Amino acid sequence: MKEQLKKDFDNNIKNLNLSQKDIEIKKFCLDNFIEKGFPNRKEEDWKFSDLNQLIKNNIGELSFYNDHTSTNKVDTSVFVDGLEHNKIVFINGRIEKIDFEYEKKDQIEIIDQSETINEFKNSNSLSDLNNAFTNKCFKILVKKGYQLIKPLIIYHSINSKIWSKNINLRLNFELDKDSSLRLIDLFSDTSEKNFLNIFYNFELKENAVLKNYKVDKFENKNIKYSFNNIDQDKNSVSETFILSSGSKFFKNEINCNLNGEYSSAFVNGIFSLNNDKHHEIRTIINHLTKNTKSYQLIKSVLEESSKAVYQGKIFVNSDAQKTDGYQLSKAILLNKESEFNAKPELEIYADDVKCSHGSASGSLNEDSIFYLMSRGLNYQQSRELLINGFLLDVVEKITDSQIKNLIKNMIGIKE
Amino acid sequence: MLKINNLNATIDNKSILNGLSLDINPGQVHAIMGPNGSGKSTLSNILSGKKGYEVSGEVLFEEKDLLELETEERAHKGIFLAFQYPLEIPGVNTNIFLKTSLNAVRKARGEKELDAIEFLKLVKEKSKKLKFDEEKLNRQLNVGFSGGEKKKNEILQMSLLDPKLSILDETDSGLDIDALKVVADGVNTLRDKNNAFLIITHYQRLLDYIKPDFVHVLMNGKIVKSGGPDLALELEKKGYENFN
Known part of the structure; x- marks a missing residue:
């Protein structure tokens, strides 16, 4: 893999117009990744989902070079009908379209941040991989007081000519004071056996509202990882909903920092899995100041030999008094081969807090069926x-x- | 209509019914009374097709072998069980359930399925008769219903599905006197010469409101005595012990 990574990295760099310094940074990230490799079960965060093994077993050898020099045709048939929306279209990881047709043009700014890299606390080697190979990165800035009229749908398409590829992409969002955004990530894959590595960063200023919906519904054999960092100021609200269903493997990670008083985070999700699919939701909610709230509800319906994992962490800082944290997961196992793993983690350093967690799994109630x-x-x-x-x-x-x-x-x- | 001949049933190697025989004809109301553990609920479960029992003997419904049919096929053919403990089904809207159920049965009977408006009209009319609070129909099925409301909901389902044979499994348990009257009225208005009722109860009380044609005493999995309505009164006086 090492030789392939280096070769693909050099090919990729050739197509980019980067300063020597930026190249050095990307090289540094590449070396970090080469040293660490894909996350595996020895890492606590990956103990239920060994990505290294999953890639080996389902894809085999990955290649990391994607030709982004020419445009891809946008297939408009994948667009959602009956719901007017703004669009961002990624094809094979390349941004083909950014269209805020329903919005006031001066209220949204699109800033090229390609020269920056991800620097998250808690991030893993996939962050290095992402930094090394993403070509373009934009920040969507929603200006003070502006509430988008229509939702934004981000389409992630991989066309059928691509297989055994690693595709990396990044987006940053800043919601300024009193602004709001409704966002849907929609995956439509016509190809198989690729590994998608997505990093989003959200900055929510005072009173901002983010509704972040992730929809992985259509059957596909791809492996996906989606990391979402959400930083929240005073009174801001983030609502995340995950429908985890279509891919061979999908791990959604929500890392939420409640930095401002009265900020709140909601994470709700559904695993609806069949065959030998394996999905995970990993959440880390950091209550960093007083009077913050988080709520998580995850439900699973698991058929055949599918497997779902929910690792939910609530961290309460010593000065985060009056924290209200809640998480619950419930699973219906429809087959004796199916499996649900829940690992709740509560790490609490303040004494005046309300935190609870629960998890239950079982089969369908036969009496109800009767x-x-x-x-x-x-x-x-x-x-x-x-x-x-x-x-x-x-x-x-x-x-x-x-x-x-x-x-x-x-x-x-x-x- | 229903012919039960030498019915035996065991569950987990425990024998519950031991050679039970019973004939029910159209237009009749039969009451089965018996102490706890005599096999009353097992009988109603087996007639409506609950799995998990080892069954032998013969049960004919309109001359056809009932035991061969799946639970839903029995419902389609006109067998209805009003549950002793109706189940709460979270997340399932009562109206949607009732419409799905009614249309499944209508379809199987070769009748036209009802559209939303036709259905709502029908269910409105039926619930009014049963003094069943219509607002409940928009709630989750039996979730948060009182004991009385659950039982009324069973009778509402019965009146919608218009079964040939209705089995009421201790429908009177947990009902106050007003709810009992409403439920009994519901049954009485459905009674006609073409359908039949099998009423399973501990107490004679319900039979003051629904007059049975026959009363049977069930002990240790078989009928030990049959008679007219007077038998229920006799039971009430003497208790079950004298029939052992």
């Missing part, structure tokens, strides 16, 4: 009704009604 079947529903209908009922309260946590309906339709929950 009840529904005795009313004329067949087994399949009864099962569907029970599963949809089980998932409904997580979907109901989505505060945007348009997007809630979109996601309900995707899961097949009928009103």
